[in-house]
Amino acid sequence: MSSVLRFRKLCFLEPTKYSAYDEKTKDQKNYENVNTALLENKPKQKHQKKPPKEWRCIDSCCWMVGYLCTTWWLLLFLYHCLPANLPGLQVPEPPGTRLSRQGLTALHPVVMVPGIVTGGLELWEGRACSEGLFRQRLWGGSFTEIFKRPMCWLEHLSLDNETGLDPPGIRVRAVPGLVAADYFAPGYFVWAILIENLARIGYEGKNMYMAAYDWRLSFQNTEVRDQALSRLKSKIELMYVTNGYTKVVVVPHSMGVIYFLHFMKWVEAPPPMGGGGGPGWCAKHIKSIMNIGPAFLGVPKAVGNVLSAECKDVAFIRAMAPGLLDSEIFGLQALEHVMRVSRTWDSIISLLPKGGDTIWGDLDWSPKKIIRGFQVQESTKYGRIVSFGKAASELHSSEISGLGSQVYLHNATSPQSLASCGKVWTEYDEMMRRAEAHFSHGIADNLDDPIYNHYKYWSNPLETKHGDLQSIWSRIPTERSYVYKVSSSGRCKNIPLQIDSSADGSRNGCLKGGVYFVDGDESVPVLSAGFMCAKGWRGKTRFNPSGIATYVREYKHKAPANLLEGRGLQSGAHVDIMGNIALIEDVLRVAAGASGVELGGDRIYSDIMKMSEKINVRL
């Protein structure tokens, strides 16, 4: 930059000098010709001075722009002339190439189930304001429409508040095919790396399938509206047949894990509620399920989201479209609008923590506490998923007036007297009522109870009888509980509950910006991801009556060493893990026919086993 400035300075200085010189030569001539005209010459001289002065602001701007453009093009050109692989920038060999050299070839067809948020959504029918967007992506891609017509965009993305389905006159559908979730936004890969590596050992369109579904809907509604579950069933059967009767390897990610749990129950249940595949369907068609960053038992983040939209994970929108949350765009009330929209998405409710106090701990106890042995004196109360004020979160339970987290959830509705607030009503009752119809978050005492045949229990691993073959996940700090403060709810535009970002832990780094962190992958805590495989389904339990083998594979998070590496070849973050070399290798090996034991069984870095021990669930 400094060189640019210097050059500019030079250019600005020189022409003026020359022009001055020019004047002088002319002057000289004048002088020689008419010696006496010196006095007359002076005004003339002034007159002639003007042209050089016309190097005006606009000109210099143009010059500047042109200069930058030219330099840019030059650099771009140079960059393209660069040989593809400079010795210095040697990229490490992708696992696909290495394994293909070892002789691995495509064997089992692969089904990918994307998680929440990462799947693209496109418009099929919309209001007048969305003209020209037919079959364009509303979600995913470049998000340009947010800036062009924000209100329109929000309106099209929200669902009907009563039914949880499309509002009248709007049809927004999931993008089908591999393009649905290979890149979330340009350069932000989700499945692309995995797909590319699979392709290297011989996979292609005919033996890979992206089970894209509309992640805003509750799981059963994807079947009601789009027949997404039937579609998935038919696709799996087709791949099973066309690939020489080899079973399918399923790779769900994030919420896709719960979705696939739901699918497995659905497919074996009799119609009309289920898919009518018969009790042996999964055994016949599925070889293994490799859950990546699974949220089996829910994510505390979801509580934050439901409660106040201000949870750290509004970040997914905030990060993608930084301008979005600026109040001006929506004419104030940005957060409220976002909240109103995301409240209509039933699927978020599926991520609420499941299992209640037994799993997540009650006011005084949490399975996490022991692993933070050095913090015992601090006694962070992870069990209190939502607490009001920092003081309350650290007090002993006897000192606060005995409100459990569940109670908070329902109490939260009471200060919601926002009747005066016009259209930005964000009522909780409505949402929880819809939620009750589609999801359940308890623990079953008796799994043979006929009520558990209802589809709302299918996505809760603690209330269904089936198991899992393998589990893969990772660890880095994750939100576990939140400290809330009740903000003065006098003004309409405020959501009455806000994360108290002033609360900051003093000595241990566990309480940061109002959020308690525990081990996990940035979105899903270890407990949620690993408990079912580590204990709930391990061996023959009542949740896993057929004794399906389960494995836990953890990947340590390592931040990318340098910028060139992109988002990290060894990352463990919730989405970035899809580019983790070790994980890809595991997936490739299983797809090529290896079993869990051949991979080396469990690989554990965290204390998941110990934590699971502490949880008293009858198995």
Add this chain to the structure above:
Amino acid sequence: MSLLRRRKVPEKETTTVPDPEEKKPETCKPVKQSKWSCVDNCCWLIGCICVVWWGLLFSYNMMPSSFPQYVTEAITGPMPDPPGVKLKKEGLQAKHPVVFVPGIVTGGLELWEGHNCADGLFRKRLWGGTFGEVYKRTKAINGMRSSRPLCWVEHMSLDNETGLDPPGVRVRPVTGLVAADYFAPGYFVWAVLIANLARIGYEEKNMYMAAYDWRLSFQNTEVRDQTLSRIKSNIELLVATNGGNKAVIIPHSMGVLYFLHFMKWVEAPAPMGGGGGPDWCAKHIKAVMNIGGPFLGVPKAVSGLFSAEAKDIAVARAMAPGVLDKDLFRIQTLQHIMKMTRTWDSTMSMIPKGGDTIWGDLDWAPEEGYVPSKRKKSNNTENSVHTEDGNVESEAKHVHYGRIISFGKDIAETDSSKIQRIDFRDAVKGNNVANNTCRDVWTEYHDMGISGITAVAEYKAYTAGDILDLLHYVAPKLMQRGSAHFSYGLADDLDDPKYAHYKYWSNPLETRLPNAPDMEIFSMYGIGIPTERAYVYKQIPAADCYIPFQIDTSAAAEGEDMCLKDGVFTVDGDETVPVLSAGFMSAKGWRGKTRFNPSGIKTYIRECDHAPPANLLEGCGTQSGAHVDIMGNFALIEDVMRVAAGATGEDLGGDRVYSDIFKWSEKIKLRL
């Protein structure tokens, strides 16, 4: 600001020192006259252009999206409602699931595995899209510079022996609706139809694009990609998830043949077939609406295979004019194209079928007496029965359409008795004239030698039946592969067990339609555009690497009415498919209960008269009848939508015919 201030300082110095004596030393300073150096000027110019460009771009983006439409309407008056809007007002709703079967060339292909030179193109489109990769810069690989176009040709070619992938290359069809909605940006194929269907409630779950690799022979798509199984499973799924409503199939161009093949395949027993049972089609298909279907092949395919020279051996030439520039491939473009297209088995599915019975022999052809201007007069009349046919025919000069290839214009026009033909079939192929310089551009002509080439020319005139022998002679390897997958004959006895083989499935003259009396078959095609029907060739000295035969573009007939132009005889059609090929099966071959249609499936002909777009703003024309543009024809879209919403052929109004197809079909003596 500081810059400005600094600039002024030297000026002040000069103005304050007007003393003449002091100027002399200053003259020794560098004598640079220009106030702005050239670089500055350039930068300034570029800056200006950029700024203006951005300004325009910005204002364009800020423009409300309805603005262009507003301008159009201001100029041409209000546009008619698109059929989707119109029919929605009538209360039509999505009912039957819709399956699209794209044709040759229009489907996208993407790369899954390639050689080094294709680095970074993983899952990028090699065919369709922008064709950007064809033009792409050269790239240094391992010190060698290999050019992208050659790389592209290499990846697009198939193996010459097997007709499947060459080792180390996997190019696969793009899946989903995106596969063929737009062929290139702004050049729609299915997009308009999809958009209109969406207006009455269609979406991803009840539309399906049966994309397949159009380079392969039909049966090979099943062998390599299991495409046929996939289509079967998808149709079953669509029918099941849409409440048991049968599917409406909309094939276009070569997709028509592909779907014929599919219907036979699905009912044939495994392993060769899909094992769907004899009533699969009856259970799952409501109607097949063929758009511009070359049922009996197209003469264009002959010239394409013979000399890579059809007026559009591929839209490629039109879409990417630069490709054919000789420099791109370092000369020999056509040879490269030819080498590439010859590895595509599917092109052979379009060789004219039925031989002389259908396409006419040396002296006779069903279309004879056709005068282009005549039909224009009768545009208004709904029916095509002309009273004055006899007169016109006698006046018109006799055109021998039956001679698909003739060498020299005089041969094309003289009476058959005067032509002396020397049979080429036994002619010995000469020594290989191809010298070493041509080695990399291998075309099979070089194996023929001079004597072989002369022998071909000596035969003078080729009819549809002779064409096959000619191609066998000229391109033995190609035809050997082709004859394993396609057949071009005319069956005498359909009960012959040999017709169970899959190579007959795509030939409507050698198969029976499925047993599905409720099904309906529509033939929808455009007319009113001169379409290639026969060619006048000339032989050029086979001295260098050029293809020894070329269309004699100097051959043209006098007078307006004549159909010979640039060495090509034209008839009525949609620019690619002659009316005869698109309409004959529906007009006669399958009409009523015939031996090709034992269950009496109803057939309808819906023609669309071509009207070129009134102005540029209208785009491809809402009334166009051209082979691909017809997909944007409002009348056609309306027909499709009505059928998809539940109407039958009778509801549409039965046949809609402008051309002489019925008269021509009468002339063809085919036992039914």
